[in-house]
Amino acid sequence: MNIHEYQAKELLEKFGVATTRGKVASTADEAEAIARELGDVDLATGRVRPNVGLVVKAQIHAGGRGKGTFKDGFKGGVQVVKSPENVREVADKMLGQTLVTHQTGAAGRVVHKVLVGESAEIAREIYFAILLDRAIAAPLIVASTEGGVEIETVAAKSPDKIIREPIDPLAGLQPFQTRKLAKQLGFEQSQTKAATKLFDGLYRTFIGCDCSMVEINPLVVTKKNEVLALDAKFNFDDNALYRHPEIAAMRDVAEEDPREVEASKHGLNYIGLDGNIACLVNGAGLAMATMDIIKFYGGSPANFLDVGGGATEEQVTEAFKILIADKNVKAILVNIFGGIMKVDVIAQGIINAAKTVKLSVPVVVRLEGTNVEKGKQLLKKSGVELIPADDLADAAQKAVAAANPKNQKPNPK
Amino acid sequence: MSVLVDKNTRLLVQGITGSAGAFHTRQCIEYGTNVVAGVTPGKGGQMFDDKIPVFDTVWEAKQKTNCNVSMIFVPAAFAADSILEAVDADLDLVVCITEGIPVMDMMRVKAQTRGKRTRLIGPNCPGIITPGACKIGIMPGYIHKEGKVGVISRSGTLTYEAVWQLTSRGYGQSTCIGIGGDPIGGLSHLDAVKLFDDDKNTDAMILIGEIGGSAEEEAAAWIKANCKKPVAAFIAGMTAPPGRRMGHAGAIVSGGKGTAAGKIEALKAAGIAVAETPATIADTLIARLKNN
Numbered sequence: 001m002n003i004h005e006y007q008a009k010e011l012l013e014k015f016g017v018a019t020t021r022g023k024v025a026s027t028a029d030e031a032e033a034i035a036r037e038l039g040d041v042d043l044a045t046g047r048v049r050p051n052v053g054l055v056v057k058a059q060i061h062a063g064g065r066g067k068g069t070f071k072d073g074f075k076g077g078v079q080v081v082k083s084p085e086n087v088r089e090v091a092d093k094m095l096g097q098t099l100v101t102h103q104t105g106a107a108g109r110v111v112h113k114v115l116v117g118e119s120a121e122i123a124r125e126i127y128f129a130i131l132l133d134r135a136i137a138a139p140l141i142v143a144s145t146e147g148g149v150e151i152e153t154v155a156a157k158s159p160d161k162i163i164r165e166p167i168d169p170l171a172g173l174q175p176f177q178t179r180k181l182a183k184q185l186g187f188e189q190s191q192t193k194a195a196t197k198l199f200d201g202l203y204r205t206f207i208g209c210d211c212s213m214v215e216i217n218p219l220v221v222t223k224k225n226e227v228l229a230l231d232a233k234f235n236f237d238d239n240a241l242y243r244h245p246e247i248a249a250m251r252d253v254a255e256e257d258p259r260e261v262e263a264s265k266h267g268l269n270y271i272g273l274d275g276n277i278a279c280l281v282n283g284a285g286l287a288m289a290t291m292d293i294i295k296f297y298g299g300s301p302a303n304f305l306d307v308g309g310g311a312t313e314e315q316v317t318e319a320f321k322i323l324i325a326d327k328n329v330k331a332i333l334v335n336i337f338g339g340i341m342k343v344d345v346i347a348q349g350i351i352n353a354a355k356t357v358k359l360s361v362p363v364v365v366r367l368e369g370t371n372v373e374k375g376k377q378l379l380k381k382s383g384v385e386l387i388p389a390d391d392l393a394d395a396a397q398k399a400v401a402a403a404n405p406k407n408q409k410p411n412p413k
Numbered sequence: 414m415s416v417l418v419d420k421n422t423r424l425l426v427q428g429i430t431g432s433a434g435a436f437h438t439r440q441c442i443e444y445g446t447n448v449v450a451g452v453t454p455g456k457g458g459q460m461f462d463d464k465i466p467v468f469d470t471v472w473e474a475k476q477k478t479n480c481n482v483s484m485i486f487v488p489a490a491f492a493a494d495s496i497l498e499a500v501d502a503d504l505d506l507v508v509c510i511t512e513g514i515p516v517m518d519m520m521r522v523k524a525q526t527r528g529k530r531t532r533l534i535g536p537n538c539p540g541i542i543t544p545g546a547c548k549i550g551i552m553p554g555y556i557h558k559e560g561k562v563g564v565i566s567r568s569g570t571l572t573y574e575a576v577w578q579l580t581s582r583g584y585g586q587s588t589c590i591g592i593g594g595d596p597i598g599g600l601s602h603l604d605a606v607k608l609f610d611d612d613k614n615t616d617a618m619i620l621i622g623e624i625g626g627s628a629e630e631e632a633a634a635w636i637k638a639n640c641k642k643p644v645a646a647f648i649a650g651m652t653a654p655p656g657r658r659m660g661h662a663g664a665i666v667s668g669g670k671g672t673a674a675g676k677i678e679a680l681k682a683a684g685i686a687v688a689e690t691p692a693t694i695a696d697t698l699i700a701r702l703k704n705n
Contacts, residue, residue, distance in 0.1 A: 134596040240515035284660025285568020288649040289691035393692035
């Protein structure tokens with residue numbers, strides 16, 4: 001699950017992590033009011049005092065906002081401006097408009113909120129992240145004096161500039177570790193207290209929100225000698241969301257693939273891709289492997305879909321509706337190895353789906369496992385038009401052929 | 414012979430009175446597993462299906478029945494505590510089937526159980542089976558056959574696929590271990606490989622991995638240096654988009670790490686025969702056996 005920049009900022013503030021001042025606005029009026037509250041405005045002239053700027057940032061889940069263009073031609077989803085009136089004008093141009101960036105695709109995303117804040121004058125940029133490292137089964141701090149750029153680039157070019165500090169999962173981050181990090185990251189003595197407080201707050205955010213990663217890039221030292229988290233990226237552990245209803249409530253379904261939103265309503269594990277062969281599989285490993293074998297025989301998977309170990313007939317029916325609704329889909333491959341999930345349940349789900357939605361594309365079905373004969377008989381008796389397959393390789397080849405009727409013989413890559 | 418579980422295993426089921434726990438306990442008994450006790454806090458004193466005593470605590474179950482292995486079906490929010498309880502009772506092995514345990518809970522379990530002798534399989538796994546002797550988990554029993562191939566996997570149904578391919582071609586299995594798809598778990602690929610390497614009744618191994626982490630690479634490095642038995646492998650997730658969690662909490666390519674291509678390369682470099690598709694896992698091993 002992703003969250004907006006303003007939500008990340010709210011979470012950090014809750015745990016006492018210093019960030020630039022600012023608030024989120026849904027209207028141009030609100031945006032102007034926030035700009036006035038931010039203070040450093042010369043009341044006599046209505047201008048922002050020298051060395052302080054205001055920034056208006058469009059709130060969407062995609063990167064590249066600053067270089068993005070709105071569909072009406074207005075350029076830049078991040079704007080540095082001079083006065084509260086300017087904030088109002090810019091917010092008015094952004095709100096309700098569609099912003100296209102290199103990450104949104106051509107469709108772009110509608111901006112419903114803007115973040116209005118002070119623009120920090122940066123003296124130095126640092127990279128600082130806390131992640132759950134599976135190899136050591138513990139939190140790990142990864143930091144670098146090379147902030148503001150992708151950490152992968154730093155890791156490739158100058159690996160010696162990356163600091164790694166593992167944290168004991170039971171004892172937590174120790175004060176000496178924060179002091180050591182401050183020293184290693186080149187903070188001056190006058191900044192150490194602010195830096196260690198920020199590191200400690202970030203660790204408490206990481207633990208308190210059940211994150212798998214919190215990345216601050218950049219963490220900055222301003223010309224006023226402040227130490228601030230300027231931008232934050234959060235990854236949450238989905239398994240732990242049940243104990244953080246306030247974070248679960250931050251989900252913005254308008255930012256997600258509608259196919260995935262629909263699937264999650266029915267408890268289905270679905271990830272949309274851009275191919276034309278839809279898959280319906282039980283089990284995550286087998287679902288991935290099914291995508292792989294489609295690709296191997298020259299096809300292209302339209303999705304990952306794991307109906308899980310205990311799917312019901314209704315879930316299978318809903319899954320079919322989602323697959324059929326995808327206009328790119330030219331064939332569907334059902335691959336079920338019944339374990340906990342009985343094959344006849346899946347078969348009944350397919351039959352029900354065929355009754356409620358028109359199966360407008362060929363459906364290749366491969367069934368194996370618990371109650372397989374019962375399942376096959378159900379399908380046969382139902383009269384639903386399906387292409388049966390003997391095994392996984394046969395199923396994949398038939399699906400690829402069905403999706404590309406002109407290409408009689410699918411070519412292995 | 415086999416690894417970890419056999420005819421002598423005395424199984425305890427934590428969460429035996431829940432719907433999944435009850436269903437799979439019956440399936441295990443039907444397969445021939447010796448289930449000696451159940452634990453559900455607050456239901457101690459009851460009998461499960463009129464034959465298996467239910468206790469409030471694992472401590473008591475151990476005292477009264479001398480159970481040595483536990484299978485956990487406790488809901489995710491309480492499962493970490495159940496694992497710790499089983500370790501505290503000094504059982505030989507804990508098999509945690511439960512899916513969806515918060516990763517931080519598992520991180521603490523791992524830290525708290527360091528140095529303890531109890532082994533953990535899972536969580537979020539299908540379990541472990543020694544065909545013809547003992548089934549602990551949710552896998553369909555009938556697809557297995559007694560034999561000499563050890564199977565190690567992070568996935569459930571993909572393991573069934575490989576096992577079924579083996580059985581259909583007349584190759585039985587010594588033991589099949591589903592180690593689970595979570596980022597932090599108990600037994601690793603490498604731990605399982607070492608167990609099979611030491612097992613006199615295992616002649617060959619199948620190792621099934623997927624994107625995320627580096628457990629497959631670690632196993633490959635050890636196999637290259639130490640293992641004489643033929644090994645075939647398959648890695649799922651060639652086509653998985655980076656940054657997306659593919660069902661399993663641990664199945665994610667992040668920061669360019671944990672890709673299928675990288676793992677396949679490491680396995681091949683270790684002399685392991687890697688199946689090109691999931692349909693040829695058994696055939697890849699059989700070809701390797703015939704070449705030897």
